[in-house]
Amino acid sequence: xxxxxxxxxxxxxxxxxxxxxxxxxxxxxxxxxxxxxxxxxxxxxxxxxxxxxxxxxxxxxxxxxxxxxxxxxxxxxxxxxxxxxxxxxxxxxxxxxxxxxxxxxxxxxxxxxxxxxxxxxxxxxxxxxxxxxxxxxxxxxxxxxxxxxxxxxxxxxxxxxxxxxxxxxxxxxxxxxxxxxxxxxxxxxxxxxxxxxxxxxxxxxxxxxxxxxxxxxxxxxxxxxxxxxxxxxxxxxxxxxxxxxxxxxxxxxxxxxxxxxxxxxxxxxxxxxxxxxxxxxxxxxxxxxxxxxxxxxxxxxxxxxxxxxxxxxxxxxxxxxxxxxxxxxxxxxxxxxxxxxxxxxxxxxxxxxxxxxxxxxxxxxxxxxxxxxxxxxxxxxxxxxxxxxxxxxxxxxxxxxxxxxxxxxxxxxxxxxxxxxxxxxxxxxxxxxxxxxxxxxxxxxxxxxxxxxxxxxxxxxxxxxxxxxxxxxxxxxxxxxxxxxxxxxxxxxxxxxxxxxxxxxxxxxxxxxxxxxxxxxxxxxxxxxxxxxxxxxxxxxxxxxxxxxxxxxxxxxxxxxxxxxxxxxxxxxxxxxxxxxxxxxxxxxxxxxxxxxxxxxxxxxxxxxxxxxxxxxxxxxxxxxxxxxxxxxxxxxxxxxxxxxxxxxxxxxxxxxxxxxxxxxxxxxxxxxxxxxxxxxxxxxxxxxxxxxxxxxxxxxxxxxxxxxxxxxxxxxxxxxxxxxxxxxxxxxxxxxxxxxxxxxxxxxxxxxxxxxxxxxxxxxxxxxxxxxxxxxxxxxxxxxxxxxxx
Numbered sequence: 001x002x003x004x005x006x007x008x009x010x011x012x013x014x015x016x017x018x019x020x021x022x023x024x025x026x027x028x029x030x031x032x033x034x035x036x037x038x039x040x041x042x043x044x045x046x047x048x049x050x051x052x053x054x055x056x057x058x059x060x061x062x063x064x065x066x067x068x069x070x071x072x073x074x075x076x077x078x079x080x081x082x083x084x085x086x087x088x089x090x091x092x093x094x095x096x097x098x099x100x101x102x103x104x105x106x107x108x109x110x111x112x113x114x115x116x117x118x119x120x121x122x123x124x125x126x127x128x129x130x131x132x133x134x135x136x137x138x139x140x141x142x143x144x145x146x147x148x149x150x151x152x153x154x155x156x157x158x159x160x161x162x163x164x165x166x167x168x169x170x171x172x173x174x175x176x177x178x179x180x181x182x183x184x185x186x187x188x189x190x191x192x193x194x195x196x197x198x199x200x201x202x203x204x205x206x207x208x209x210x211x212x213x214x215x216x217x218x219x220x221x222x223x224x225x226x227x228x229x230x231x232x233x234x235x236x237x238x239x240x241x242x243x244x245x246x247x248x249x250x251x252x253x254x255x256x257x258x259x260x261x262x263x264x265x266x267x268x269x270x271x272x273x274x275x276x277x278x279x280x281x282x283x284x285x286x287x288x289x290x291x292x293x294x295x296x297x298x299x300x301x302x303x304x305x306x307x308x309x310x311x312x313x314x315x316x317x318x319x320x321x322x323x324x325x326x327x328x329x330x331x332x333x334x335x336x337x338x339x340x341x342x343x344x345x346x347x348x349x350x351x352x353x354x355x356x357x358x359x360x361x362x363x364x365x366x367x368x369x370x371x372x373x374x375x376x377x378x379x380x381x382x383x384x385x386x387x388x389x390x391x392x393x394x395x396x397x398x399x400x401x402x403x404x405x406x407x408x409x410x411x412x413x414x415x416x417x418x419x420x421x422x423x424x425x426x427x428x429x430x431x432x433x434x435x436x437x438x439x440x441x442x443x444x445x446x447x448x449x450x451x452x453x454x455x456x457x458x459x460x461x462x463x464x465x466x467x468x469x470x471x472x473x474x475x476x477x478x479x480x481x482x483x484x485x486x487x488x489x490x491x492x493x494x495x496x497x498x499x500x501x502x503x504x505x506x507x508x509x510x511x512x513x514x515x516x517x518x519x520x521x522x523x524x525x526x527x528x529x530x531x532x533x534x535x536x537x538x539x540x541x542x543x544x545x546x547x548x549x550x551x552x553x554x555x556x557x558x559x560x561x562x563x564x565x566x567x568x569x570x571x572x573x574x575x576x577x578x579x580x581x582x583x584x585x586x587x588x589x590x591x592x593x594x595x596x597x598x599x600x601x602x603x604x605x606x607x608x609x610x611x612x613x614x615x616x617x618x619x620x621x622x623x624x625x626x627x628x629x630x631x632x633x634x635x636x637x638x639x640x641x642x643x644x645x646x647x648x649x650x651x652x653x654x655x656x657x658x659x660x661x662x663x664x665x666x667x668x669x670x671x672x673x674x675x676x677x678x679x680x681x682x683x684x685x686x687x688x689x690x691x692x693x694x695x696x697x698x699x700x701x702x703x704x705x706x707x708x709x710x711x712x713x714x715x716x717x718x719x720x721x722x723x724x725x726x727x728x729x730x731x732x733x734x735x736x737x738x739x740x741x742x743x744x745x746x747x748x749x750x751x752x753x754x755x756x757x758x759x760x761x762x763x764x765x766x767x768x769x770x771x772x773x774x775x776x777x778x779x780x781x782x783x784x785x786x787x788x789x790x791x
Contacts (some may be wrong), residue, residue: 003145003181006173008104013183015240017098018171018197020189021109021116021136024207025229025635027086029191030119031067031111034077039069047344049211052192059193060157060164063110064405067155074139074147078118087123090229095124097233099131100597101240108167109136110193112155133169167197175200184239188232195221203239204234209287209339214312220550272487288337290350290397293435295321295378295424297331308477313338319402321378321424321433323470323524331378331424333435335400346385353437355379355420379423380435394440401436403528405471407492410436411531411538413443413570432471448543448748450510451600452594454573456754460604461508462656462747463499464703464728467551468492468529468733469522477737479744479766491733492532495744498731498765500536502746506763510573510591511537512604513546514703515658516563519734520554527530527557527565539571545573545604547585549658549704549733550611559584559608582626583608588636594753599647601753602638602654605697607688609659609704619683622659637695642762650756650782653697654749659700663689663714664725670787673727673762673774676739680705689714692723698779699724701749707742709762711778714788721784729762756782 003009006012008016022029036042038299046068051057070077090514098105109116113136120128128134138156145152157164173183187198190207192215198204199221202740206212206223216223226232255748296316297486298307307330309316314336321331337346351371354360360381374379403417410417417436422428452458461761467473473491475481483494513533520638523529537544546566574605584607592602611624637653644651664679692700693716700723717723729745730737737744744765751758777785 003177006177008106008174009177009183011102011104011131011310013102013104015103015184015186015236016106016174017103017236018106018108018185018187018201019169020167020191020194021107022111023190023210024188025091025107026089026119027088028084029113030081030085031063033081033084034070034072035066038072038077038080039066043345044069045246046342050342050344051198058162059110059448060162063164063473064155071151073149074114076148078115081115082122085119085122088229092123094229094236095132095232097237099371100130103131103236103240105132106170107132107134107136108165108170108197109134110163110165110191110209112137112139114139124719135165137165142191161191163196163467165193167194168200169733171197171200179519186236186239188226188229198223203235205235267668287339288398289340289343290335290337290400290437291343291347291384293350293353293380293400294334294376294423295328295331295380296334297424299329300326301328302306307332309334311336316404317400319525321402321431322427323404323431325427327429331399331428333402337399346386348386350382350384351395352383353397353418353435354383355418355422355435356381356382357423377424378428379420381729387728397437397439398442399438401438403434403531404431404525405469405528406432407472407496407532408432408434408436408528409531409535411535411569412438413445414440416440436477444524445568445572448571448573449592450543450573450589451592452751452753453509454524454594456752457508458510458591458751458753459508460749460751461506461511462553462701462703462728462749463511463513463517463533463731464747465549465706465730465732466495466513466517466533467519467730467732467737468495468517468532469519469734470528470555471522473519473522475541475733476735477742478733479737479741483766489733494765495732495734496532496536498744499746502763503540503542506748508542508748510589511542511544512606512656512701513544514656514701514728515523515549515609516551516703516732516735517546517549518552518555519732520551522734523555526552526555529555530562530565532712534566534569534572541571543571543573545587545589545606545656547606547608547656547658549609553611577608578632580628581632582628583610586629586632588640593647593649597647600640600644601647601649602652602751603644605637605653605655607633607655607657609657609702615684621680624680624682624684624686625657625688626686630686630688633688634691634695651697651784652751652753652756652758652779655697655700656694657688657700657702659704660727661685661689661700661725664702664708664712664727666712666714669712669714671710671712672776672787674708674729674742675710676707676742677705679708689723689725697723698782698784699726699749699760701726701728701747703728705729706735706737709745709747709774710761711756711774711776713784715786721786721789723779724784726760726778731765747775756780 037046042659048062078248116134125363137158142154185201186203187201188205190210190212192211194212205226208225208227230718314334317333332602371383371385408417415436415438417434421432464625475489475491480491517533518526518529540544548559556705563576566572573589576584589604590600591602593599613619660679660681662681662685708727711724711726714723728747731744731746745762747762749760758779759777761772
């Protein structure tokens with residue numbers, strides 16, 4: 001067939017836009033609306049949709065059965081839909097733009113022409129222009145009755161195909177045109193009947209969260225997700241303007257899909273992806289409820305056995321329950337999750353999960369409701385209910401995760417850790433492998449806004465080098481060796497008890513975790529270790545900011561994955577920072593002034609000092625702050641100055657890092673506190689100290705060297721105090737101590753914005769536990785002050 005004989009080619013368009021109607025141009029599906037409100041109802045319709053997706057029933061038969069349940073006269077059906085159907089808010093703009101730019105719109109629908117035309121007239125206020133074409137099913141009389149009488153109409157399918165209307169047939173003649181005349185063919189849809197049409201076009205827009213997305217994923221069909229016609233309009237404009245080459249893009253997408261499929265297939269068999277990727281796969285399924293939880297065991301010696309769910313409704317928590325200690329097997333928790341609106345009559349929703357060897361007790365109320373405990377492998381017991389609307393309750397389980405250790409905690413809102421470890425075998429009991437579940441909707445954690453207190457004070461607690469493990473951890477160089485005579489020292493409980501005591505005694509307004517929160521060597525599940533550091537702060541609603549040290553990412557998670565976890569936790573101010581800047585965790589925290597002012601009174605700069613030297617031959621030891629970070633710091637500081645000058649009271653700038661600066665080694669400078677080990681600063685000096693002084697930073701505080709806790713004063717060329725360089729002092733028993741009986745400690749910075757004064761001191765875990773060790777004033781009147789200087 002030549003181009004001149006094809007109806008949509010009469011104006012020689014460069015682009016033709018084919019589209020579904022119901023649920024694509026409209027916000028709701030008109031046929032679903034009729035069935036749910038005038039026919040046999042929503043539950044039966046959803047069951048039919050499910051049967052189509054599972055291949056148990058043809059779309060044609062399911063759709064006819066659905067519409068046959070509607071007995072309302074046809075004219076009344078149209079009137080009902082005109083009152084209730086709504087147009088996508090951006091389609092009208094697309095409609096007008098397409099007319100102005102010679103882009104024909106061809107509506108290919110499984111609905112019926114009279115309804116579609118009537119709805120367009122209602123939406124547009126007039127009959128559609130001739131650049132919009134409608135190709136759909138029709139309506140006909142049932143048993144010779146008037147269609148506008150009760151039970152008098154039925155659908156008349158467009159063709160004999162499986163769908164009743166094979167939309168691809170309308171597109172194929174255009175797809176077969178020679179390249180020199182063939183226009184770009186686009187398609188938008190939301191349901192399974194759109195798949196055949198999509199395969200004939202150059203680009204498919206599939207509506208987010210609808211069946212077409214699920215079907216495309218199963219069939220390996222490339223697609224672009226859309227939520228409204230706003231994004232469709234923007235993309236179509238780019239295509240028409242030549243900014244996007246769709247056919248090349250589709251070829252690339254197909255190739256990318258093939259590569260992805262190959263990787264996933266290999267990973268299923270051989271687990272080729274790194275653990276850091278597996279461990280960081282998302283565990284949240286917004287809008288879903290859990291309908292089942294199981295444990296599966298997989299062979300590691302049979303390369304032909306996969307260990308992935310084979311159904312899209314099942315997800316796997318990508319954490320080996322044995323933490324890779326098994327010689328021949330791994331084990332994983334899987335859970336089935338479904339959208340609440342897609343639950344079928346036979347589906348049961350999990351409302352409770354317990355672990356134990358015996359059947360948990362049931363309340364009389366549960367028994368009366370028919371809610372019995374069901375056993376699963378690993379000692380898991382599930383209580384499930386088929387009661388409708390149970391999923392509306394905040395007690396229903398909506399997600400599942402796995403944590404490790406007898407001291408495992410979960411600081412995420414709505415999550416709780418089961419008190420008993422999985423009973424799969426002796427290994428999971430030894431590792432204390434635990435299930436954590438979320439109940440109810442996914443809460444949205446709001447970023448806290450730190451503010452100076454009404455009395456003008458603000459206290460920062462620096463937690464340096466916690467060195468937490470997966471599990472209880474082993475104490476290194478503890479003083480005393482036994483906290484209570486005869487009691488074994490367990491690193492993490494003792495560290496966290498120390499931190500908890502000082503949180504309650506000092507009541508800081510903010511906490512800075514300055515790196516090595518996680519002891520990577522002993523953290524096979526870094527998430528479990530990190531959660532312990534954060535839980536104490538979340539429980540007390542204390543805002544906190546974190547940077548990383550050289551040990552944090554030596555476990556199973558890298559910096560980026562750890563920061564993503566931190567960013568989503570309650571009360572966290574942590575941020576990955578700009579992608580174009582070296583490192584993860586270069587960012588600013590602004591503490592607002594007292595009262596209701598929107599101006600900052602205190603700015604904290606946090607910088608990533610990386611890990612080990614990239615050039616051991618020339619610069620042994622540790623890495624250094626990179627030029628991109630220094631540029632970012634200076635540009636940010638200079639950019640904020642004008643805003644800070646608008647604040648009518650005093651403003652201060654400070655900084656936190658993990659690895660100390662090379663200038664920490666300058667022993668000729670005045671310092672106060674313990675210098676018990678040689679500072680392990682970088683061998684290369686990249687100039688951060690000079691940049692800090694140039695931008696008016698009052699003090700910088702580091703961690704890393706556990707048994708150093710001094711503050712050192714640097715002076716400028718005029719011998720005026722210019723910068724304090726402090727250590728936090730090691731707080732965690734999972735990291736080294738030693739060096740003559742080092743007692744763990746924590747540093748505090750107490751800001752008084754009334755006088756512009758900063759006092760700093762340390763608190764000890766043992767010995768003089770009530771004293772403020774080496775308390776001194778380091779800033780007064782907003783200016784760096786040295787020892788003995790007049791106030």
